[in-house]
Amino acid sequence: MTDRKGNKKTNSGIDKGKTNQEPESGVKRRSFLQSMAAATAAGSFLAYPTLSSGNSRPFTQGDVEHILPSVTHERMLIKVSFTNSRPDSPKLNVSGQLVEGVATDLDRKFFTFDVAGLRPNTRYSLQLWDSNGENVTSPWPLRTFPDPDSHPTKFRLACVSCPGGVDEFIVPYPVLPKATPQFQTLAFRQEVFQQVLASNPDAMLVNGDHIYWDRDTRTISGQFQGASMAAAQILGDTPFVDTDPVEGNENNEIAVKKAFGPQIADLYGVEFRSCPVFFVQDDHDYTENDEAKEKPVSVQTFPPNDFMRDVSRFTQKLYYPELFAPPGLEPGFASDLGNGLSKSYGELRYGQLVEGLIYDWMANWRDYDGRASGDEPDGMPDNDAKFIPQDIEDWLIERTTQSTTKHSFHAPSTPVLWSAGKWAEPYPDVLVDGKLSIETPKPFWPPGWNLQQDRLLTAGSSREDRTPLWLCGDIHASGIGKILRSNDNDYSNNPIISVLPGTAGTGPLLFASFFRGVGPAPSVTVEADEVVPPKEQNGYTMIDFTRNQIRVTQYLTQTLGDIDSLSFFAREKYR
Numbered sequence: 405m406t407d408r409k410g411n412k413k414t415n416s417g418i419d420k421g422k423t424n425q426e427p428e429s430g431v432k433r434r435s436f437l438q439s440m441a442a443a444t445a446a447g448s449f450l451a452y453p454t455l456s457s458g459n460s461r462p463f464t465q466g467d468v469e470h471i472l473p474s475v476t477h478e479r480m481l482i483k484v485s486f487t488n489s490r491p492d493s494p495k496l497n498v499s500g501q502l503v504e505g506v507a508t509d510l511d512r513k514f515f516t517f518d519v520a521g522l523r524p525n526t527r528y529s530l531q532l533w534d535s536n537g538e539n540v541t542s543p544w545p546l547r548t549f550p551d552p553d554s555h556p557t558k559f560r561l562a563c564v565s566c567p568g569g570v571d572e573f574i575v576p577y578p579v580l581p582k583a584t585p586q587f588q589t590l591a592f593r594q595e596v597f598q599q600v601l602a603s604n605p606d607a608m609l610v611n612g613d614h615i616y617w618d619r620d621t622r623t624i625s626g627q628f629q630g631a632s633m634a635a636a637q638i639l640g641d642t643p644f645v646d647t648d649p650v651e652g653n654e655n656n657e658i659a660v661k662k663a664f665g666p667q668i669a670d671l672y673g674v675e676f677r678s679c680p681v682f683f684v685q686d687d688h689d690y691t692e693n694d695e696a697k698e699k700p701v702s703v704q705t706f707p708p709n710d711f712m713r714d715v716s717r718f719t720q721k722l723y724y725p726e727l728f729a730p731p732g733l734e735p736g737f738a739s740d741l742g743n744g745l746s747k748s749y750g751e752l753r754y755g756q757l758v759e760g761l762i763y764d765w766m767a768n769w770r771d772y773d774g775r776a777s778g779d780e781p782d783g784m785p786d787n788d789a790k791f792i793p794q795d796i797e798d799w800l801i802e803r804t805t806q807s808t809t810k811h812s813f814h815a816p817s818t819p820v821l822w823s824a825g826k827w828a829e830p831y832p833d834v835l836v837d838g839k840l841s842i843e844t845p846k847p848f849w850p851p852g853w854n855l856q857q858d859r860l861l862t863a864g865s866s867r868e869d870r871t872p873l874w875l876c877g878d879i880h881a882s883g884i885g886k887i888l889r890s891n892d893n894d895y896s897n898n899p900i901i902s903v904l905p906g907t908a909g910t911g912p913l914l915f916a917s918f919f920r921g922v923g924p925a926p927s928v929t930v931e932a933d934e935v936v937p938p939k940e941q942n943g944y945t946m947i948d949f950t951r952n953q954i955r956v957t958q959y960l961t962q963t964l965g966d967i968d969s970l971s972f973f974a975r976e977k978y979r
Contacts, residue, residue, distance in 0.1 A: 463674065464542040468532065469513075470669035471677040474725035476753065477524040477549045481725040481745070482517040484532065485669055489513055492535030497543075499528045510657055514722045518743070524551035530677075544677050550755035557951060559754045562605035562679075563905035564944040565877045566613040567593055568667045568688065572634040573616070575913055586628065587616065587911045588942060588965060593671055595967040596908045596944065599959070601675060603946055607752065608679055609760070611877035611905060612686025612817045615664045615719065618693050619644070622703045625693045630663075638662055650714040651721070660718055668723040682752055683724040685764045686817040686877050687828065690716045694766070694828035696848035698776055704848055706828055707769045716767075717747055727751070727762055734795035749796055751803075758949050759809040760875075761800055765791040765818045766828065771852065778850045789852030791818070791830070797856060804863040804872075811949050813873040814860065820874045821885045821902040821932050822924040824916040829878070830857035831927035838921055842928045854929065858890050865895040871954055871978040874902045875947075879924045880915050882906035882945065882958050883938035884976050889931035899933075901978060903956055906943035912964055915940040936974045943973060954978045 467487040474481045482496065484505065489512045496503045496517040505515030522528065527547045532540040550556045569587025576583050600608065619630035629635060636643070642658040650656045687694040690712040692705040708716070720726060727750025748767035752760035770790040773780050780786050790797065804812060814820075818829050825835040830853050833840040864872030872895075887900035904924070917923040917940055924938040936958065943960035960973035 461542070463544060463677075464539075465674050466532070466540040468541055468674060469665075470672055470723070471674045472672055472681055472724050473546055473677065473679075474682060474728070475546065475548050475680045476728050477551050477755075478520065478522050479728070480517070480519040480522065480528075480546060480548070481728075482519070482530075483514070483722070483724055484517065485514045485665075485722070486540075487513070490515070490535070494535060494540060495533045495537075497529075497531045497533055498522075499530075502533075508721045509661075510652065510654055516721075522548050524548055524554065525556075541674075546678050546680075549680075549753065550757075552753055552755060554755040555951075556755040556757045559607075559758050559949045560603070560605045561758075561760075561947045561949070562600045562603065562608040562944060563611065563875055563903070563947060564596075564600065564608070564908050565611040565905050566880050566910055567597075567610060567671065567908035568613050568615040569593065569909040569911070570616060570629070570634070570638075570663075570667065572638065573629055573632065574634070575628055580913075584913055585911050586913050587909050590666065590670060592942075592965065592967055593909045594673075596942065596970065597672070597675060599970060600944055601679065605679060605946065606754070608676070608681050609684070609752070609762075609815055609875060609905075610681060610724075611684045611815060611875065612764075613688040613877070614683060614685070614724070615667045615691075616688050617663050617691050618688065619646075619691045620693075620695075620703070620705055622701055623693055623695050623705065630691060635663070644711075644715075646711040650711070650718045656715075657718070660715065660722065664719055664723070668719075681724065682727065682750075682760070682762060682815075683720070684762055684815055684817050684877060685716055685720070685748065685766070687766050689719065690766060694826060696827040698847050704774065706766060707772065708766065713767075720747060733799055734793075749792075749799075753809075754949075756809050757951070758811045758813070759803065759807050760813045760815055761803055762815045763792055763796065763800065763817070765816055768793055768796075770794065772850060774848065776847050778845060778848065786850035787852045787855055789850035790856050791853055792856070797859065800860055801863040804860070805866060810951055811870055811873070811954060812864075812867070813875055813947075814864065815875045815877075817877040819876045819879045819902075819904070819924070820857065820861070820900070821887050821926055821930055822876075822879055822881075822883070822904065822938060823927040824879060824920055824924050825922065826878075826920075830854050831929055833927050833929075835920060835922055840922070840925050840928055854891070858893050861887065861890055861895065861900050862893050864900055865893075865898045868898045872898060872900045873954060873978070874900060875945075876902060876904055879904055879938070880907045880910040881924050881938035881940050882936070882943045882960050882973065883924070883934065884936040884956060884958070884974065885926070886933040886935060887930050888933065891929055901954075901956075901976075903945060903947075904938055905945040906941075906958060906960065908942060908944065910940075910942065935976055939973070943970065952979065 469485040531543040618625040620626040726745040729746040748764035823831040823833040883904040948955040962969035
């Protein structure tokens with residue numbers, strides 16, 4: 405199997421010509437083995453069945469480029485791409501049930517398999533067939549989640565953010581003393597995910613920035629990404645045409661595959677075929693960095709325009725599963741894709757143990773006046789501006805306060821507790837002389853964004869029978885903190901636990917301390933305890949839920965860009 409440049413694809417040293425070995429049950433790297441041994445001594449969850457349990461034979465992938473599944477207790481949604489076109493739809497054999505794939509691109513290389521009516525907590529055997537019933541792949545296992553009314557005893561969730569990146573994107577000399585890559589290499593990111601899989605998660609949450617291809621030439625990131633010479637060389641004679649639709653437009657569909665295929669299909673390959681994934685979109689998934697300023701040139705990159713919405717939706721449609729929309733989610737958003745799926749808002753439900761609420765803050769802004777002063781036309785503060793529509797906020801608050809599960813978490817695409825002084829975050833902080841401040845107004849920032857987040861945090865803290873847990877996106881760092889107060893809202897009786905899960909792909913130039921001159925810091929609007937202060941290295945987080953505890957364990961590189969230094973970093977426990 406080759407990548408889009410004609411090179412033979414490898415993933416963590418595994419030859420992917422005709423076979424792809426199952427991930428090892430242990431981690432190959434010595435430092436990681438040592439850290440896991442330490443975790444065992446500390447009582448960590450190492451008794452989970454390995455991903456390869458009962459599936460140790462080599463996996464034959466044929467001409468399959470990538471497989472990314474997601475599941476509920478009764479449904480599987482699986483994205484698959486092939487090297488070769490399929491004029492007739494392939495089929496997925498699910499323990500004897502045949503499901504025909506639905507093509508999602510003009511070339512008929514990308515297919516979605518939607519499998520309904522399954523039994524809860526059941527291990528199914530899956531195999532891809534061509535239209536004539538010939539095997540394309542060997543079988544692999546995938547398990548549905550437990551019934552919502554059942555009582556599982558444990559759930560392990562892997563969390564990571566910002567895994568996208570293009571190897572060719574550099575900041576050239578003489579802008580810097582030497583040409584410097586913006587991202588960790590594809591091989592590095594693949595190694596990170598191999599170690600994630602070696603911890604045998606039951607699912608993985610990937611929070612935002614699955615691709616990087618900023619396009620606005622007025623921004624620095626646009627100049628060195630989507631508007632760069634490297635981007636032009638990658639796209640060749642099929643550059644993006646933002647006056648045309650994306651889906652159904654031959655040129656734009658090809659551009660999406662050239663630009664984003666290496667960042668998603670090549671990154672994940674078929675390694676996650678047995679691990680359900682839940683992807684949240686953020687600003688870069690719309691092909692822009694969130695930026696707004698008045699000088700030296702006026703820039704405001706969000707809310708997304710039609711092209712940005714189209715390209716983010718088409719990327720999702722091709723590469724990774726949509727979110728599952730539970731019955732309580734407002735129909736206008738739950739059914740926009742049909743059949744209980746949603747682009748931007750959804751749920752992860754694992755019996756009566758865990759309910760996760762997942763939402764993209766960039767997709768559907770409401771009541772935002774977009775004035776540089778942050779005011780409404782009458783001069784009053786724009787307090788009714790919202791990152792998410794009111795009916796989605798109502799749904800989130802209802803589930804947070806009324807859910808019967810033992811644990812609950814929120815997974816917004818923006819940071820909670822910390823700020824880097826960016827524009828489209830819930831906090832008013834701006835950078836003044838290298839420090840966060842709220843004395844200077846943030847251009848184009850409405851107070852309503854902060855008020856909406858406080859309403860969600862207040863709902864979380866009100867449930868004193870469980871820990872209010874937020875798994876955040878956007879900030880390129882690993883860290884754990886407690887919010888004791890936000891503005892006039894006192895959470896000290898049940899503090900909000902905020903987790904920065906770690907970034908798989910960020911290179912040295914994209915960490916906030918370099919790009920913005922200051923690392924992540926608590927917003928001036930909150931009183932917080934940085935239990936594990938943010939650290940700008942590459943890594944990921946494992947969260948173990950049991951009936952009595954939430955255990956947050958973080959792994960981090962000790963030397964930036966050195967995969968051999970990826971090891972245990974910190975652990976915190978909550979009831």
